[in-house]
Amino acid sequence: xxxxxxxxxxxxxxxxxxxxxxxxxxxxxxxxxxxxxxxxxxxxxxxxxxxxxxxxxxxxxxxxxxxxxxxxxxxxxxxxxxxxxxxxxxxxxxxxxxxxxxxxxxxxxxxxxxxxxxxxxxxxxxxxxxxxxxxxxxxxxxxxxxxxxxxxxxxxxxxxxxxxxxxxxxxxxxxxxxxxxxxxxxxxxxxxxxxxxxxxxxxxxxxxxxxxxxxxxxxxxxxxxxxxxxxxxxxxxxxxxxxxxxxxxxxxxxxxxxxxxxxxxxxxxxxxxxxxxxxxxxxxxxxxxxxxxxxxxxxxxxxxxxxxxxxxxxxxxxxxxxxxxxxxxxxxxxxxxxxxxxxxxxxxxxxxxxxxxxxxxxxxxxxxxxxxxxxxxxxxxxxxxxxxxxxxxxxxxxxxxxxxxxxxxxxxxxxxxxxxxxxxxxxxxxxxxxxxxxxxxxxxxxxxxxxxxxxxxxxxxxxxxxxxxxxxxxxxxxxxxxxxxxxxxxxxxxxxxxxxxxxxxxxxxxxxxxxxxx
Amino acid sequence: xxxxxxxxxxxxxxxxxxxxxxxxxxxxxxxxxxxxxxxxxxxxxxxxxxxxxxxxxxxxxxxxxxxxxxxxxxxxxxxxxxxxxxxxxxxxxxxxxxxxxxxxxxxxxxxxxxxxxxxxxxxxxxxxxxxxxxxxxxxxxxxxxxxxxxxxxxxxxxx
Ligand SMILES: Cc1cc2nc3c(=O)[nH]c(=O)nc-3n(C[C@H](O)[C@H](O)[C@H](O)COP(=O)(O)O)c2cc1C
Ligand code: SF4
Ligand code: FES
Numbered sequence: 001x002x003x004x005x006x007x008x009x010x011x012x013x014x015x016x017x018x019x020x021x022x023x024x025x026x027x028x029x030x031x032x033x034x035x036x037x038x039x040x041x042x043x044x045x046x047x048x049x050x051x052x053x054x055x056x057x058x059x060x061x062x063x064x065x066x067x068x069x070x071x072x073x074x075x076x077x078x079x080x081x082x083x084x085x086x087x088x089x090x091x092x093x094x095x096x097x098x099x100x101x102x103x104x105x106x107x108x109x110x111x112x113x114x115x116x117x118x119x120x121x122x123x124x125x126x127x128x129x130x131x132x133x134x135x136x137x138x139x140x141x142x143x144x145x146x147x148x149x150x151x152x153x154x155x156x157x158x159x160x161x162x163x164x165x166x167x168x169x170x171x172x173x174x175x176x177x178x179x180x181x182x183x184x185x186x187x188x189x190x191x192x193x194x195x196x197x198x199x200x201x202x203x204x205x206x207x208x209x210x211x212x213x214x215x216x217x218x219x220x221x222x223x224x225x226x227x228x229x230x231x232x233x234x235x236x237x238x239x240x241x242x243x244x245x246x247x248x249x250x251x252x253x254x255x256x257x258x259x260x261x262x263x264x265x266x267x268x269x270x271x272x273x274x275x276x277x278x279x280x281x282x283x284x285x286x287x288x289x290x291x292x293x294x295x296x297x298x299x300x301x302x303x304x305x306x307x308x309x310x311x312x313x314x315x316x317x318x319x320x321x322x323x324x325x326x327x328x329x330x331x332x333x334x335x336x337x338x339x340x341x342x343x344x345x346x347x348x349x350x351x352x353x354x355x356x357x358x359x360x361x362x363x364x365x366x367x368x369x370x371x372x373x374x375x376x377x378x379x380x381x382x383x384x385x386x387x388x389x390x391x392x393x394x395x396x397x398x399x400x401x402x403x404x405x406x407x408x409x410x411x412x413x414x415x416x417x418x419x420x421x422x423x424x425x426x427x428x429x430x431x432x433x434x435x436x437x438x439x440x441x442x443x444x445x446x447x448x449x450x451x452x453x454x455x456x457x458x459x460x461x462x463x464x465x466x467x468x469x470x471x472x473x474x475x476x477x478x479x480x481x482x483x484x485x486x487x488x489x490x491x492x493x494x495x496x497x498x499x500x501x502x503x504x505x506x507x508x509x510x511x512x513x514x515x516x517x518x
Numbered sequence: 519x520x521x522x523x524x525x526x527x528x529x530x531x532x533x534x535x536x537x538x539x540x541x542x543x544x545x546x547x548x549x550x551x552x553x554x555x556x557x558x559x560x561x562x563x564x565x566x567x568x569x570x571x572x573x574x575x576x577x578x579x580x581x582x583x584x585x586x587x588x589x590x591x592x593x594x595x596x597x598x599x600x601x602x603x604x605x606x607x608x609x610x611x612x613x614x615x616x617x618x619x620x621x622x623x624x625x626x627x628x629x630x631x632x633x634x635x636x637x638x639x640x641x642x643x644x645x646x647x648x649x650x651x652x653x654x655x656x657x658x659x660x661x662x663x664x665x666x667x668x669x670x671x672x673x674x675x676x677x
Contacts, residue, residue: 279547285585417605
C-alpha cells in the first residue's frame with residue numbers, strides 16, 4: 001500500500017525549509033524504491049516544530065519535527081515510513097499538549113488534509129454545512145448564524161448574523177460577498193493558515209453567505225505579501241468551480257455563486273473595510289465615511305457583506321453542527337472559539353484555537369511557555385499594531401472582547417506578541433506612531449499629521465528634551481487622534497502609545513535620570 | 519547604457535496587459551499588478567494609456583499608483599529583499615538584523631545597490647510572526663533570520 005507522507009506547504013513551514021525537506025524525502029523514496037507519496041498539507045500551527053513531517057501509519061499519524069533536510073536520510077534509516085523511532089519523533093501529533101488542549105472548530109482540518117483536494121475536504125466533514133444551507137430558506141440561514149453568537153473576527157467584533165440580515169433585507173439586483181483577507185496586523189497569521197491549509201472552508205463559508213443574502217459574486221481580497229495564500233486560494237476556487245460547488249448553480253441549487261481572488265498592493269489601511277472596497281473598485285484606498293453602511297451601499301454601491309476570513313470560515317461548522325453547538329463555547333458575549341496567534345519572543349509560537357475565556361497569563365506563560373530567549377516576559381501586545389501593551393500586572397485579563405475593552409485594550413484579530421525584558425517601550429510607542437504615519441490614508445489631519453508630530457515628540461523625550469512637557473504633549477495628541485479620527489488607524493494608535501506610557505513609565509524617563517537611578 | 523525600452527514599445531506592451539484585465543470588475547489594481555510584473559515597475563508612460571483605456575483622468579490613475587506601497591516608479595535591482603520591520607519581528611531582534619544586512623549590502627531601505635544586484639525594502643508583516651525575524655527574497659519566504667542566514671542571503675544576491 002502506498003504510504004502517505006505529509007510535508008507542510010504552509011509558508012511558515014516553507015520559511016523554515018519545508019521545500020528542501022520535501023525534496024530530500026522524494027530523493028530517498030526514489031533511492032530506496034519505496035511506495036510512497038508526498039502530500040503538501042497545511043500547518044497544524046506548531047511553528048517551533050516546523051517543518052513538522054507526518055507519516056500515515058496503520059496506527060494513525062506519527063509526527064517528526066522540526067525536520068531539516070539533513071535529518072532526512074537518518075529518518076529513513078530509522079524506518080520512519082512505518083513510524084520508526086528517531087530523535088525527532090513526536091508521536092501522535094494530536095497528543096502533543098499544545099494541540100491536545102485546543103478546541104479546533106474552524107481549524108478542524110488545517111494541517112490534516114491536502115488543502116486542494118475536495119475529496120479530502122469532504123472526507124473530513126467538509127461541505128456538510130453548505131449542503132444543509134442549500135435546503136434552507138435564506139432567512140433561516142441568517143438566523144442560525146445570528147443565534148450562534150458569531151462576531152466578526154477581523155477586529156471590531158460586530159455580530160456577523162446582523163450584518164448578513166441587513167444585506168438580506170436590502171433589495172438589489174446585484175449583491176456581493178467580500179472576504180477581507182488583508183491580515184496586516186503583526187502577530188496574526190490565522191487567515192493565512194486557513195487560506196493555505198484549508199481554503200475550501202473559506203469558499204464554503206462564502207457560498208453560504210451568498211445563499212443567505214442573495215449575493216452571487218464574491219471577492220477575496222488577499223494582501224500581496226501572501227503570494228502562497230493567493231496561489232492556493234486561486235487553485236481551490238478552480239477546483240470548487242469544476243466540482244459545481246461554485247458557478248451558475250451552487251451544489252445543484254437554483255442560486256449561483258462565484259468567487260474571484262484579488263491581490264492587495266501593500267497598504268495596511270486597505271484592511272479597513274471601506275478602504276478595501278475602494279481598493280477593489282480600483283481607487284485609492286481612502287476610508288469612506290459611514291453611513292452609508294457597506295451592507296446597504298458597499299462594493300460598486302451595491303449591498304455587500306464584508307467579513308474577515310475567520311468569520312466566514314467559522315460559518316460552515318455552525319451550519320453543520322448548529323447554532324447551539326457553537327454558542328456553547330465561550331464566555332459572556334464572546335461565543336464560540338477564537339484562533340489565538342502566539343508570536344514574537346515565545347517558546348511555543350503558533351496557532352491556538354480555543355473557546356474564549358483563557359486568561360492572558362495562561363496563554364503567554366502556560367501555552368506559549370514564556371520567552372524563547374529565556375528572559376522574563378516584560379510586555380505583550382494584543383491585537384496588532386493598534387492594540388495595547390499589557391504588563392504582567394494585567395495577565396489575569398480573560399480573553400473576551402468586553403474584558404479587554406475594560407482594560408483599555410482590544411482583542412483585534414487575536415494576535416499576541418511577546419516581548420522580553422530587553423524591550424524598550426518608548427521605542428515601541430514611537431514605532432506605533434511611525435507606523436500610523438506610514439500607513440495613514442491621509443483623510444484626517446490628526447492621523448496624517450498627528451502621527452508624525454508624535455514621532456518627533458517621542459524623539460524629544462528619548463533625547464531628554466523637556467520630557468515632562470513633551471509627554472504631556474503626547475498624551476494630548478493621543479486624545480486628539482482618538483477622538484478626531486475617522487477610522488481605527490488614527491483612532492486606536494493611541495492604545496499602544498498610551499499603554500506603553502501608562503504601564504512602563506520608567507522607559508520614558510530621561511536618560512540621565514534613569515542612569516542616575518541605577 | 520540604456521536598458522530602458524523605448525516608449526512606443528512600452529505603450530504596446532502596456533496595452534496587451536490592459537486588454538488582459540480590462541474586462542474585470544474594478545480592473546485598475548489587477549492592471550497595475552500586471553504592468554509591474556511585465557516591466558518590474560509601473561512606467562510613467564503607461565499612465566495615459568491606462569487612463570485612456572479605463573476612461574479615467576491621468577491624475578486619477580497617477581493618484582492610485584502613488585497611493586499603494588507596492589508600485590514602483592523605477593526598476594528594482596535583480597533581487598528584491600523585503601525585511602519585516604513589524605512588532606513581532608522586532609521582539610526577536612529584527613532591528614539588529616536590518617542593521618547587519620544594510621551594512622553588508624551597503625544600502626538602506628528603499629535603496630538599490632550600485633551594482634544593481636539588490637533592492638532592500640521594508641515590509642510590515644509577512645504572517646511569519648511565529649518564525650520571526652522574517653524576510654522575503656524574490657518571493658521566497660525566510661524565517662528565524664540569524665547571522666548565518668543573513669550571510670547566505672548576502673551571498674545569494676551577490677552571485
Ligand atoms: C486600519 C484598519 C485595518 C484593518 N485591517 C483588517 C484586516 O486586515 N482584516 C480584517 O478582517 N479586518 C480588518 N479591519 C477591520 C475591518 O474594517 C472590518 O471591521 C472587518 O473586515 C469586518 O469583518 P468581520 O465583521 O468579519 O470582522 C481593519 C480595520 C482598520 C481600521
Ligand atoms: S484615521 Fe487615518 S487612516 Fe483612518 S480615515 Fe483618518 S486619515 Fe485615514
Ligand atoms: S511581524 Fe514580521 S512576519 Fe509578522
